[in-house]
Amino acid sequence: MKRGVAVVMLIVLVIVAAIVGGGIAEPAQLSCFLIVAAAASRAWINPGRSSQAPYTSAKTVLISFFEWFGEMAVFCGRLLQAALVPPYEIRALLRQCESVGSRSLPLVALAGAATGAVLSLQTRDSLTRFGAQSFLPAVIVFSLIRESGPIITGLVMSGRVGAGIGAELGSMKVTEQIDAMEASAINPYKYLAATRVAACVLMLPLLTLAADFCGILMGWFASSLADPVSLRLFLENGFQNASYNDFIPPTLKTTLFGLIIGVVACFQGMRTTGGTAGVGRSTTSSVVLSSLFVIVADVVLVRMILVFFP
């Protein structure tokens, strides 16, 4: 029962965040939002705590919340040190780029294409009612490159890569492979975590480009089914009023999404305890927390982009 309440609470919070938009960028409000959201997600992940008295439960959640952020800060410090100090694990990084990038490409392209098609189908009717059908290419292009492409890519990657990293590192942790690495004088923060985080940071913008491309192409295709138009004309209309500010900042903001997904998934994976059940918990929490933080970061970044790149 409590688990259901927590899920509803989480969804409501996300919707409120999206509606409030600019207001949530205030640091105090953002902190409150994060605390409540983390408490809700924790209750979702650990439903077993529901039998405790409300006061004890709230106190435990609050302490766990600060513990989590404290441990995360220590983890980030070690990760940063491992990432910056040579030697660099270039081969492992390339392997991770292949795993995070190439292998995610079909899924991201499909998600982008579906978004483009849906945008085209949904928007056409609305625009026709107002006699603004000629704006359809611009609506599709702007919607995709400014917001839909980046956030769809971020969320799809939270699911695919967040779960993958959380499960892989969690499994390595409970089978003592990470301990074995440390015992061999190899820094797991450098070899396992830094390479995965760097791969996420590098690959997310490239995958966003792929999602944008497929979305626009599919938007044109869906649009052409109702009203045939050449791709060239569609693109000319779509990009007529677009500037670099419409394209570059939203695409580059996905580097932050990549950072969030990589760091959260590696952190949750490397602190796994409790055997296979623990691996399951790490995988779930990696996806839930990285998706949550990607959405929150998106709200903040959209506001910042509007301010700095009007």
Added chain:
Amino acid sequence: MQDSVDGHPIVVKALRKSFSGRTVLNGIDLQVETGETVALLGRSGTGKSVFLKLLIGLQLPDSGSIRLCGREIPALGLNQLNEVRMRVGFLFQQAALYDSLTVEENVAFPLERHTKLTAVERERRVKELLASVGMQQDLKKMPSQISGGMQKRVGLARALALDPEILLFDEPTSGLDPITASEIAQLIRALKERRRLTAIVVTHDIHSARTFADRLVLMHDGNIVIEGTIESLQNSRDEFVVRFLGEAA
């Protein structure tokens, strides 16, 4: 050459460790001589594996002193700790092979990072190491494709890769059939005689321990109950020692 305190590369004094208020090590004192193999016996959950992890800094003690190769482990920074770790081989309970790497890649892994061997030299060294533990075949297989006994052999080859002075074994014979367990025990004995390694072997298999151990140490409730040869343990009248040896027999 081993750095040691009076010929003891491993010196542990008053070591304490607890988890969530439960004491697992309650003031352990242990010294291991150069070339000596000590079998650490005891019931499951008595802190034997924790003791090994404390020795190489995978966990931090609550109090006490751990000197390995003449260095005080809990006081070392990561780089200094890694210098010591490169002189120690560790065989984990479930072998802990990297499951995304093949058998030969597992053994080559520490060599790639800590030596300047060329690819050809590294390949030759990996084959030598695997041959020394009776694993000349199946080099290209993944860890999940080989048996538990073979995984332990590969784990041992990996632990020996950097030519360590000290070896730590965590339950090397657990989960194996009696014949394979005996083969692993013989392998540890052969390694000890060939390389004159200093070793601590955590086990509850007293039969295997008799094969390779110079000294047996029995732990109970976070303390060392008795230490000595198998004969001295058999002559003990301590209730727990008698019960442990009786059940083991």
